Every structure is written in C-alpha cells, then in structure tokens.
Amino acid sequence: MLNDSTFCITTFGCQMNKHDTERIAGTLESLGSVRVDDNADADFSIFLTCCVREKADERLRGQVASMKNDPVRPGSPYGHRYVCIGGCIGQRDGEKIFKDLSNVDVVFGTHNMQALPHLLEEAIDSGEHRVEVVDGRAEFHDELPEDREHPWAAWLPITVGCNNFCSYCIVPYVRGREISRPIEEIADAAKAYVQQGVREISLLGQNVNSYGRDLYGEPRFAAVLDAVAASGVDRIRFFTSHPKDLTDEVIDRFATLPNLMPALHLAVQSGSNRVLSAMNRRYTVEHYLELVDKVRAARPDIALSTDLIVGFPGETEEDFLATKRLVETVGYSQVFTFIYSKRAGTPAAAIEDDAPHEVIQDRFDRLVDVVQKGAWAFNQHDLGATVPVLIEGTSKRDAAMVAGKSPKNQTVHARLPQGCSLDDLIGRIVDVRIDEARTWYLKGTLL
Known part of the structure; x- marks a missing residue:
C-alpha cells in the first residue's frame, strides 16, 4: 500500500x-x-x-x-x-x-x-x-534498516533511555530506563560499517559513560571504545557524557586510542554547587574540574564542549557568576547555552521562581559573550597548523568552498582547488593548512 x-x-x-x-x-x-x-x-x-x-x-x-x-x-x-x-x-x-x-x-x-x-x-x-504509544521495552532493539545521511559517517547507538532523573529533564520519562546493547553486537556493527566505507562512527546514548551497568553490573564503556577502535575505523566520537560516570579508564582511552577523536562533550549545566544539587546532577564543581584536569593530562589538545542552563529556578546572581567563572576557567571550544524551560512532570517544574525574565535574559546574554570569546581564543591555537579534515560537502557560506570537520570537531572551510570536483573530496580525510581562525570555524588551504 x-x-x-x-x-x-x-x-x-x-x-x-x-x-x-x-x-x-x-x-x-x-x-x-x-x-x-x-x-x-x-x-x-x-x-x-x-x-x-x-x-x-x-x-x-x-x-x-x-x-x-x-x-x-x-x-x-x-x-x-x-x-x-x-x-x-x-x-x-x-x-x-x-x-x-x-x-x-x-x-x-x-x-x-x-x-x-x-x-x-x-x-x-x-x-x-x-x-x-508503548511504555517501554525490556531489551535493546536496533534491527530496522537505515538510510544514512552520509555514506562515510554512521550513528551507532549503544544505549537507549536514561536513569539519571535530573530534576529539570523530561528524557527519562519519554525515552524510558537505560538499556544497553551487548558489546558483541556493537563490535559487529562497527566492523560492518567499516566494510561499507564508513570513516567516522559516533557512539550514541543519553549517558554513554554508564553503558553496561544493566548488563554487566558495572559500567563498561571503556571496553566499548576498545571494541570499536579495533574495527579500524578512522574516527570515533561519542555523545553524551555525564560527569558523574566518567571513569579514569575512559579518560585513559583518549591517550591510548589513536582513532578516538580529541573532543569531549561533558555537560556541566551550572557552575554553582547549590544549583547542581537542586538539579540532581550528583557531582560538584570541584569534581568536574578534576575531571577536566585528568582529561587534559591524557590529551592536552582536547576540545571540551558543554551544556549550560541559565535561569534554573532559584538561581541567584552569585550562582550565575559561578557559572561564568567556570566557563572562563575551563576554556571550552563550544558551549550550548539554554534558558531554563519548565517541563511539566519534572521535579523542577514544581519549584517556585519569581526571577524576572529580563534578569535571566541579561545573564544569558552576558554568558554568551564569555562563551564567544572563549571559542575564539580556543580556535587561535590552530592558526598556522595543518589539520586533517573529513570533507562533508560544500560550505554554506560559499559554494566554491568545501567544508568538513577537524578531529576536534571544528568546522573547517577550504577553497575547492582548480580542476578538482567535490566528488573527488567528499567523504575523504584531507590536510588543510589553517590560515584564518574565527569564533565558530576555521578557514584554510587544501594541501
């Protein structure tokens, strides 16, 4: 039909x-x-x-x-x-x-x-x-056929659902409790992708760091990274990480696995311990900064990105300034900033808050300014460097230029060489010398 x-x-x-x-x-x-x-x-x-x-x-x-x-x-x-x-x-x-x-x-x-x-x-x-609509499922299912957006890149889910129940978040209620996919299935899927010509595999889960707790009694995400790395794929990324479950074993893989890209999204949400407690995040700012130090010791050039919520119920100016200081201290490559959005059915939705919208918007704007300055400063480190770029297509800014991603997940633009077509480059990893470093992208010359 x-x-x-x-x-x-x-x-x-x-x-x-x-x-x-x-x-x-x-x-x-x-x-x-x-x-x-x-x-x-x-x-x-x-x-x-x-x-x-x-x-x-x-x-x-x-x-x-x-x-x-x-x-x-x-x-x-x-x-x-x-x-x-x-x-x-x-x-x-x-x-x-x-x-x-x-x-x-x-x-x-x-x-x-x-x-x-x-x-x-x-x-x-x-x-x-x-x-x-069904309430949930008892085991991991990923048996449906795929029509991938790009033949050279693949999403590979390793868990579904979430057990964290952060007080502001609706995800556990709509995605269900955490279910892990057996490592053997993940390894087989990675090998199959490589045989199909995939150059980059992105591991997916609401919290990849807690992978395997339901199957094996303890998190085994480091073992997943080992198994996918053994497939021979050129690039591995993963999304998303919860700080409370980031182990030393996983951090060590940034030093030992050459195909694990030097980019980590580690959502912090707030720089205030009081707000983190109200959010039910189950870590402190001090612990988070210890993790940052460990990750940078393992991979000094790593790009750290994060999520931040402005205007969580009860947030004070002091709480906000603590968040601002955290951003300045860490030196993120990218920060996704959000104004708190009340979600019916979550514990935070019941918290009374009379903060004026104008105050929250002002904090948001001040934070964005710090974020942009930090992103610009981070990108300056690659000015003059030669960077391997996975070409994804033409630039949205200029059809005569190609665009792709660096190992640190930066967007890189480069002019298409004379006599060379996009088909010659798309899906390939090519070297680009960086001639210009802007806030949200790099620009250079194909070598």
Whole structure:
C-alpha cells in the first residue's frame, strides 16, 4: 500500500533523533516509499520531535498547524497528506495531540518506530487517525534498516533511555530506563560499517559513560571504545557524557586510542554547587574540574564542549557568576547555552521562581559573550597548523568552498582547488593548512 508513495521527515532535537530518522527512512524505503526534501511533495509528512525545551514544542505545533490547508501533492494516490508525529512529544502526549492538531493522522512513540508503516496503512484504510504509544521495552532493539545521511559517517547507538532523573529533564520519562546493547553486537556493527566505507562512527546514548551497568553490573564503556577502535575505523566520537560516570579508564582511552577523536562533550549545566544539587546532577564543581584536569593530562589538545542552563529556578546572581567563572576557567571550544524551560512532570517544574525574565535574559546574554570569546581564543591555537579534515560537502557560506570537520570537531572551510570536483573530496580525510581562525570555524588551504 505504501509503494510509490513519498515521505518527508522533519527532525528536531538530539543525535538519537537523527539516528531514528535514518531508521524510519530506511524502513519506509524498504516498502517502496521515496524520500523527498519538501513536505509539499510528500504523501506522508513525518515529524520526529523533541520535548526537552518549550521552543521545540512551539516549533512543531506551528509547523504542523500551518500545513492544515496545504494542497495535496499533484499525483498523490491518496488524495490526502498524512501527518505523523513521533519521537518524544509523541511518546509524552499520545492521543492528546489530536485535540490540539486536528490535521495529525498518526502518532507513535520512541519505543515503537517500527509500527509506523502499519499505523499509516490503518489510517489510509479507515480514514481515521491512529495512535500507538508503548511504555517501554525490556531489551535493546536496533534491527530496522537505515538510510544514512552520509555514506562515510554512521550513528551507532549503544544505549537507549536514561536513569539519571535530573530534576529539570523530561528524557527519562519519554525515552524510558537505560538499556544497553551487548558489546558483541556493537563490535559487529562497527566492523560492518567499516566494510561499507564508513570513516567516522559516533557512539550514541543519553549517558554513554554508564553503558553496561544493566548488563554487566558495572559500567563498561571503556571496553566499548576498545571494541570499536579495533574495527579500524578512522574516527570515533561519542555523545553524551555525564560527569558523574566518567571513569579514569575512559579518560585513559583518549591517550591510548589513536582513532578516538580529541573532543569531549561533558555537560556541566551550572557552575554553582547549590544549583547542581537542586538539579540532581550528583557531582560538584570541584569534581568536574578534576575531571577536566585528568582529561587534559591524557590529551592536552582536547576540545571540551558543554551544556549550560541559565535561569534554573532559584538561581541567584552569585550562582550565575559561578557559572561564568567556570566557563572562563575551563576554556571550552563550544558551549550550548539554554534558558531554563519548565517541563511539566519534572521535579523542577514544581519549584517556585519569581526571577524576572529580563534578569535571566541579561545573564544569558552576558554568558554568551564569555562563551564567544572563549571559542575564539580556543580556535587561535590552530592558526598556522595543518589539520586533517573529513570533507562533508560544500560550505554554506560559499559554494566554491568545501567544508568538513577537524578531529576536534571544528568546522573547517577550504577553497575547492582548480580542476578538482567535490566528488573527488567528499567523504575523504584531507590536510588543510589553517590560515584564518574565527569564533565558530576555521578557514584554510587544501594541501
């Protein structure tokens, strides 16, 4: 029934959602549906959603509501565009979505993406909406086919779910409890990717550092890194790390595994111990800085990135200044800054806070200024250096230039040499001499 149909996927949120997008695309393509880039050309408009912050909620509802009166694509065999909502908002809201967005036809959750084809077929047959959301699963599943965004790069999930229950975070409620994938399966998947020509593997989990506690009784993420490194892949990255579970064994791998890239995202969220306690983060600023020292001792050139929340309920000016000092002390390559977003059902949502929006916005702006100065200073270290860059495509700034990622996950631009085509370079790792270092990118010459 789905043969010769078309679909478009709009993805919000984290890397796990990006991987889920590849799996849904692979599933629908295996049934004869064709992926398109524009909802106007799609029979099935699929939204993979995030509910970590309110803005993602608002963007989804705005986009879906705006499609209500859009014409059906010319030549559609259905006479109707089917709107499907999955991911974290689908898991959280389920049937309630239809009350707010009457043009939605199918809702599914984070644990049952494989149900989308039959839900679509039932909606087409019946002319009525369909919803299927399940509470969780007992074991790891990653058996769906994939349509990867890039043939040279692969997401490799090693855990799903989260056991941390940070007081502000909705993820454990919509992604479920943590489930690890057996190391043997991870190693086999990595080997298969390398045989397919993958140059970079990114390991995924809400908290990769606690990998294996459910299977083996203790975290074994260092063993995962060893197994994936043994596949021979050129580059390994991982997302995301919780500081309370970062072990000395994992830190040591930055010194001993040459294909583990010198980049670590270590989300701190706040520089105030009082706020960290209220967030239920279960570490202190002092412990976090000890980890930073250990990581830099293992890999002096490592790029550290982090997440920070401004305006957590009860945050004082003193708390904010502690966060600002932390950023200045660590010297991050990149910081993702967010204004606190209240999420119904989380413990933090019940905390009363009367801080004026203007005060929070002012703190946010002051923090962004420090972050930008730090990112600029970090990039200056590579000025004049020769950097190996995995070419991903053309630059968004200039179609005559190629763009890719350095080992430290910096975006690097370089002019396409005369007589050389993008096809000659895309998916290859090439040397670039850095001639210019800006806040958010490097620019250089292909060697």
